[in-house]
Each structure stands twice: as C-alpha cells, then as structure tokens.
Amino acid sequence: MVRRTHQLAEQHGVLLRTLRVSWDELSDCLDGSPPFDVVFCVGNSLAHAEGASARFDALTAMSRLLSRDGRLVLTSRTWELVRARGTRLDVGHRLVRRQGRDAVVVYNWQIEQRWDEEHHLEIAVAQVASDGSVLTCSERLSCWPFRQEELVSQLHAVGLGVESNTFDPDAENYTVVAVKGDVPEADQRDRP
Ligand SMILES: C[S@@+](CC[C@H](N)C(=O)[O-])C[C@H]1O[C@@H](n2cnc3c(N)ncnc32)[C@H](O)[C@@H]1O
Numbered sequence: 001m002v003r004r005t006h007q008l009a010e011q012h013g014v015l016l017r018t019l020r021v022s023w024d025e026l027s028d029c030l031d032g033s034p035p036f037d038v039v040f041c042v043g044n045s046l047a048h049a050e051g052a053s054a055r056f057d058a059l060t061a062m063s064r065l066l067s068r069d070g071r072l073v074l075t076s077r078t079w080e081l082v083r084a085r086g087t088r089l090d091v092g093h094r095l096v097r098r099q100g101r102d103a104v105v106v107y108n109w110q111i112e113q114r115w116d117e118e119h120h121l122e123i124a125v126a127q128v129a130s131d132g133s134v135l136t137c138s139e140r141l142s143c144w145p146f147r148q149e150e151l152v153s154q155l156h157a158v159g160l161g162v163e164s165n166t167f168d169p170d171a172e173n174y175t176v177v178a179v180k181g182d183v184p185e186a187d188q189r190d191r192p
Contacts, residue, residue, distance in 0.1 A: 023049065023058035026065065035067035042075040044173075046151075047143040051116060055146060056154050063158040066180040072160055074176045079145035080169060087111045101127040101135075119143050148174065156183050 002018045009016050021029045039062045049055040062072055092105035103125050110120040124138035148167045155162060160178035167174040 023061045026061040030065060036065050036070055037067060038071050038073060039065055040073045042073065044075065044077050044143075046074060046076060047079070047145055048141070049144060050118070050142075051144045052146070052150070052154075055144070056157065059154055059158045059160075063160055063180060066160075068181055070180045071163070072155070072176075072178045072180075074151075074178070075173060076146075076148075076151065076176075077173055078148070078167070078169065078171060080147060081172065082109065083111055083115070083145060085109070085111075096125075098125055098127050101129055103127040115145060115147070117144075119145055151176065159183065 002020055005016070005018055019029055041058075041062060046055060046058065049058045059072075066072065087110050088108075090107040090109065092107075095102045096105060097103065106124045106126065108122040108124070110122075112119050120140060120142055122138055122140040124136055126134050126136045128134055148165075152162055152165070155176070155178045160180055161183040163177045163179045165174065165176045167176070
C-alpha cells in the first residue's frame with residue numbers, strides 16, 4: 001500500500017511523506033506535527049481493532065490528530081448485514097483484474113455467535129492465466145464487527161460530531177464524516 005501510495009503521488013505530482021504505524025503508535029509518531037484537516041480510515045480498517053476498547057483507542061488517536069473542525073472520514077461494511085447472513089462462502093459476482101489476469105474473489109466468512117467475539121474472513125483470489133492455469137493466493141483476517149450505532153456513539157465519545165452518515169441497513173457499506181469540535185447536544189445524549 002505504501003509503494004502504491006508513492007506511485008500515485010508521483011503520477012499526480014504530489015509530494016508526501018508516508019509512515020507505517022499502528023493506531024496505538026500514531027500519537028507518539030506524529031507528536032509535534034501540525035494538526036490534520038482530514039484523517040481517512042477507509043477500506044474497512046476499523047474492524048481490525050481488537051474489540052470495543054481497542055476501537056475506542058484507535059478513534060481517540062485519530063481524533064487527536066485533527067485540527068478543530070477537522071474531519072474524520074471513515075468507511076465500514078454494514079456489519080449488521082454481514083452477521084445476519086452467518087457463516088458462509090461468498091463468490092464474487094464479477095471477475096476482477098489482478099496482475100494483468102482475470103480473477104475470481106472468494107470470501108469465506110466465519111461469523112461467531114456474539115458481536116464482541118473475534119470473527120474471521122478468509123479471502124482467496126484465484127487468478128486465471130490465458131493457458132487456463134489458476135494461481136490462488138489467500139489471506140485469513142481477524143475482525144471485530146460493530147454496529148453502526150455503536151460507532152456513532154464512540155465517535156461522540158472521542159469528541160467527534162457526525163456531519164454525514166450514509167448508513168442504510170440494506171446497503172453493503174457506509175461512510176461517516178465526523179467533525180472535531182463541539183458535539184451537538186442531540187449527539188451528546190448518545191454518549192456512553
Ligand atoms: C482492508 S485494509 C484497507 C487498506 C486501505 N485503507 C484501503 O482502503 O485499501 C485494512 C487495513 O487496516 C490496517 N490495520 C489493521 N490493524 C491496524 C492497526 N492496529 N493500526 C493501524 N492500521 C491497522 C491494515 O494494515 C490494513 O491496511
């Protein structure tokens with residue numbers, strides 16, 4: 001991802017610095033740097049925080065980086081839907097291109113009984129070469145799902161007011177934009 005970021009930055013003539021740090025190292029690594037106008041936490045990353053308390057710490061670290069009126073842009077799967085479907089194998093509906101080849105993506109979801117348990121997702125990408133041979137790579141990920149309302153409540157608790165939220169219980173993903181500053185009174189009621 002870091003290599004790809006540098007490639008894209010070069011293509012677009014942008015100068016940028018990259019750091020590879022976990023959320024719990026963010027504050028130390030960026031201590032003393034000017035506050036940021038925007039922090040992105042995208043690509044379903046937050047569910048890799050190991051449970052509610054680690055998720056809260058990660059959001060706290062992100063919030064600390066922001067200037068007043070700065071925005072956190074966060075995307076998430078609709079975990080309510082993922083959990084409701086249970087343990088299953090999902091085969092991608094369309095071919096994707098990987099390394100110049102057509103590929104099929106297969107998701108193996110392991111859904112636990114309780115929300116707060118560690119869940120697993122194994123993603124296999126099967127690339128088909130022109131001679132018919134198939135090369136498969138797979139990765140097993142751990143994740144800790146959360147409800148949308150829990151996320152909103154944690155955002156408020158770290159001093160972020162929700163500016164927009166595309167959550168729709170029937171849609172696969174949603175995006176929340178949260179602003180640093182006074183959490184509106186209506187939002188404060190949601191604080192844990
Ligand atoms: C599905 S990838 C998304 C990557 C990228 N943001 C994107 O949108 O394509 C999930 C990301 O969460 C990151 N992640 C997992 N645990 C993390 C942690 N404790 N601190 C920071 N990042 C973490 C992983 O490094 C990984 O890049």
